[in-house]
Amino acid sequence: MLSREEFIRLSLENNLFWLRIMKDHAIFIENALPAPEIRLAQEADRFKQQFEQLLASTIILANASVSKESLLSGEFYTRFTDEAERLTMQFTDIDINRNLILQTTNIEPLTQYSVATAAKEQDVSLLNQSILTLMDQFISFKTGLYNNQVSCWLITSLYTAVLEHVLEEAREYVTILTSLQRRETPQMTISPEKEYFWAHLMLDHAKAIRGLLDPSEMALFNEADDFSKLFTAITDSYLVPGDNIVVPAGDATLTETIALSELKAHITRGLIECKVKALMIPLYADHLLREAYHFIRLLQY
Secondary structure, eight states: OOOHHHHHHHHHHHHHHHHHHHHHHHHHHHHHSOTTOHHHHHHHHHHHHHHHHHHHHHHHHHTTTSOHHHHHSSSSOOTTHHHHHHHHHHHHOOOOOTHHHHHHHTOOOOOTTOOOOHHHHHHHHHHHHHHHHHHHHHHHHHHHHHHHHHTTSOOOSSOHHHHHHHHHHHHHHHHHHHHHHTTOOOOSSOOHHHHHHHHHHHHHHHHHHHHHBOTTOHHHHHHHHHHHHHHHHHHHHHEETTTEEOOOSSSHHHHHHHHHHHHHHHHHHHHHTTOSOBSOOHHHHHHHHHHHHHHHHHHHO
């Protein structure tokens, strides 16, 4: 069973990461909907606002309660996030609470003098439950979008595979929070199933980047294509007869994820500086970068 300290820290670290990811998903969906779908766009915007409110609450609770390693990992924000949000607001006219970045950068890490009180444990538990309630609604919303696009009742500027991808991530967040609410003790190292899950997400990222780059960006296209092949081989190596998932020998997953993160950082900077041509808003590239940094920390835990 999780100790009070572990429950608070792990809940808040996951919420700092995942709430921003979910907020981004709402922004991407709102931006991808065609003009006639104003009702769906407004619903996506309401989800964005609710995730921002929950993230603001998380940031307050996180002070002196999360690890220094998590704060330095780049998974909560990168050196590009603030400018990526500013430009995304400019390009899409979608309002984003950019103060949350500054507030996150000011979080003080957990120290030996930090005290995990029963009151904070209760506050975190209530926060987790509020998030789970909203996530149930968000998953239902995403499922509706996915089903309608698959059935050709709706067309967005998001790949159907991307809609499926964001659904998988939402379900993963719910699984993590549900486990934490039960005070289940996490494994000290990443499980084979979770490692496979994240390696497969990296494969999805490589394919998405490849498909969104401008045709003139041949060098970046080829690099993304190489990563898609590499992560196809990596994910295949996790699967053994009998549908079992195992961690393959060697450290190829970590090595290639670090290399992929460097490509994502290059593209993010390039989009911000108008040096890379692609059908991507800057926040999308930064979003993919944060997920890579999260996976790298999991692999190094």
